Structures are given as C-alpha cells and as structure tokens.
Amino acid sequence: MKILYVDSTVRRGSRTAALAKHLLNRLDGDIETAKLSEMDFPKTDESFLSRRDKACAAGDHSGELFAPARQFAKADVIVIAAPFWDLSFPASLKQYFEQINVLGLTFDYTADGRPVGLCRAKKLYYVTTAGGPVYSEEYGYGYVRALARTFYGIDDCTLIKAECLDIMGADVDALLNAARLEIDRLELP
Numbered sequence: 001m002k003i004l005y006v007d008s009t010v011r012r013g014s015r016t017a018a019l020a021k022h023l024l025n026r027l028d029g030d031i032e033t034a035k036l037s038e039m040d041f042p043k044t045d046e047s048f049l050s051r052r053d054k055a056c057a058a059g060d061h062s063g064e065l066f067a068p069a070r071q072f073a074k075a076d077v078i079v080i081a082a083p084f085w086d087l088s089f090p091a092s093l094k095q096y097f098e099q100i101n102v103l104g105l106t107f108d109y110t111a112d113g114r115p116v117g118l119c120r121a122k123k124l125y126y127v128t129t130a131g132g133p134v135y136s137e138e139y140g141y142g143y144v145r146a147l148a149r150t151f152y153g154i155d156d157c158t159l160i161k162a163e164c165l166d167i168m169g170a171d172v173d174a175l176l177n178a179a180r181l182e183i184d185r186l187e188l189p
C-alpha cells in the first residue's frame with residue numbers, strides 16, 4: 001500500500017504532525033512525504049496556466065510540473081496534516097491543491113460536464129489541531145472533503161482533530177492523548 005503524507009505543518013513541535021505520525025505508525029505500507037514548506041510552488045500566473053493547459057490538451061503529464069499530481073494520483077491512502085489556521089489551513093495546502101488538480105491526471109469531466117476522480121486512493125485522513133474550538137469544519141476539513149469527493153473520487157474521508165489546545169489552562173497532553181485514542185480505535189484500510 002502506498003501512503004502519501006501531505007504535511008502542511010511548519011512548527012518543529014507541531015502537535016498536528018505528532019497526531020499524523022501516530023496515525024502513520026498504525027498504517028501498513030510505504031510512506032511518501034510531501035513536505036509542503038520545503039516545496040517550491042510555481043506562481044500560478046497566466047503563463048503557468050497556459051503552459052499547463054497546453055500540456056493537458058496534448059495529454060502529456062510527464063513534466064516536472066505534474067510530479068505532485070502524479071504522486072497524489074498513484075497513492076492508495078492520503079494523510080493530510082493541516083494545523084487550523086485562520087479558520088482553515090496554511091496557504092501552502094491551497095497551493096498544493098492548485099498543483100494537483102490536473103485535468104486528465106487527478107480528475108476528468110464527463111461528457112455532461114460532471115467532474116470524475118482519476119485517483120487510485122479510496123481513503124483520505126485529515127488531521128488537524130486548533131488553538132480554540134473549530135467552530136465550523138466548513139472551511140478546513142469540509143473544503144478538503146468536498147475536493148476529495150468532487151474531484152479526486154475519494155469518498156471515504158475521516159477527520160481527526162484536537163481542539164482548544166491554546167486555551168489558558170488547557171491540559172494539552174490529555175487533549176492530544178484523547179485524539180491518539182481516537183486514532184487507535186479507527187478501522188484502518
């Protein structure tokens with residue numbers, strides 16, 4: 001089983017990464033990591049889009065430009081680690097999605113204009129931690145789940161979260177251990 005770990009955490013002591021690693025330790029397979037803070041995302045300006053459109057129209061996804069999308073499309077399981085930032089997630093994760101949403105590689109359109117997924121993965125885990133309560137899952141996990149279901153064809157998405165970690169007096173270890181317990185109870189693919 002090929003596991004793709006999409007890591008958008010940035011802090012050395014990241015609690016989100018610690019939970020994601022707990023999950024990865026339970027999953028059986030080869031792990032490839034996309035460490036987003038170490039990736040150089042091209043600027044998605046007009047010249048980039050036209051280069052990409054030309055390659056897609058020619059059905060040529062062999063270029064370096066498509067390497068992240070090829071890696072994503074081939075994975076059996078996706079694990080995303082994303083701290084809760086500004087009600088959603090770090091911008092690097094959005095930049096990553098802009099790179100992997102590739103027509104003819106990770107998704108296609110049917111004749112009547114509906115997107116269909118071309119990714120091999122059947123399962124996506126989204127791991128997040130938040131300083132306060134996650135008031136709405138809509139902008140973080142909910143958005144990623146919508147992308148997964150609509151574009152990538154990954155219907156089975158699971159959220160793992162620990163929230164209220166930065167509230168004064170919070171028992172951070174207890175909150176993280178509760179999330180670890182939740183991970184231990186998951187039925188894994």
Ligand SMILES: Cc1cc2nc3c(=O)[nH]c(=O)nc-3n(C[C@H](O)[C@H](O)[C@H](O)COP(=O)(O)O)c2cc1C
Binds near residue numbers: 009083085086131166
């Ligand atoms: C740039 C930034 C934005 C944040 N925005 C929010 C937020 O909107 N809501 C919230 O509850 N916590 C917010 N936090 C706190 C983080 O969600 C929290 O500290 C989280 O556990 C950090 O994850 P990490 O330990 O993996 O780095 C923010 C932190 C940073 C650095």
